[in-house]
Amino acid sequence: METEIPALLRAREAISPERFTFHSSRMRMKHVTKEELAKMDCESDRCALELSDAQVDVMGYACLVAIMSMGKGYHRESQNRLHQVTVENGNPAPVVSSAGALVEAVQAIGAKKVAVVAPYMKPLTQMVVEYIENEGIEVVEWRALEISDNLAVAAHDPMNLPGIVGDMEQIAAVDAVILSACVQMPSLPAVSMVEAQIGKPVLTAAIATTWSLLKSLSLDTRVPGGGSLLSGAY
Structure with missing residues (x-):
């Protein structure tokens, strides 16, 4: 999340006028196991709260497998809950997930x-x-x-x-x-x-996460080096 997504946003800045800042809050995980992923997901509310203090325009939940290991369709539940955290903090922001x-x-x-x-x-x-x-x-x-x-x-x-x-x-x-x-x-x-x-x-x-972030911001989705999805056609 902290390497390729900013790289894609920088690539987009080379062809479009918008400029981006990138903010992150970390959920701890060292080994990719179901148990550690569940503990990690429990920290997502804290992260959403911390990031909403910065009045960001959109948030992205990075870990795909953390979401998918919590049960089928869980990305919808997670996104809605984390968005509500931002609402309750007075700085509502849409939330997308890599999943x-x-x-x-x-x-x-x-x-x-x-x-x-x-x-x-x-x-x-x-x-x-x-x-x-x-x-x-x-x-x-x-x-x-x-x-x-x-x-x-x-x-x-x-x-x-x-x-x-x-x-x-x-x-x-x-x-x-x-x-x-x-x-x-x-x-x-x-x-x-x-x-x-x-x-x-x-x-x-x-x-896909970059594409979703740009769509949430109602911005053009053309990014050099982003493959077919970021050709601007979708």
Whole structure:
């Protein structure tokens, strides 16, 4: 959240007049396990309260798997609750989540079938797949990189991603690829490469969240390097 989303906003500043400030409040998590994710989500109300003190125009809940591990459709409940926190603090702000943004982005580009790459262990990745499928999107193929340490997720080389997608056997059957179902796992440098490689839209949790933030601000969604979703067409 603190690397690729600001990078996308800076890229947008190069072609559009709007300027952005970026503020963050952290929910603690060291190992990506269901137990730590649940504890992390409990801190989201505090974070929303702290950020609303800054009178921000929109908030984004970064951790996709923290939302998806709390039960199917939970992004709606979370977004509504956190928005209410901002209302009660006197500084109402819309709240988007990377989980909700990813689902809405896939739907916006008209994709019915997707392939997914995620850094999580297999049981958590399976949970993410089931969450996405519960929203009416078929996950044809998925890869779990099984990286449990959160800092190791951030250190994963995005240049590994084209090869991972290249090894998938059912790419011909999908409408789009979710190259990183995690805002923590870097992927931006590989997005355009993989789109050229497979000839299909490629999106990530960070790209989808940026798209959702811009839409919440009623701004144009064209961002260089943001793949098909941030072409300005959606």
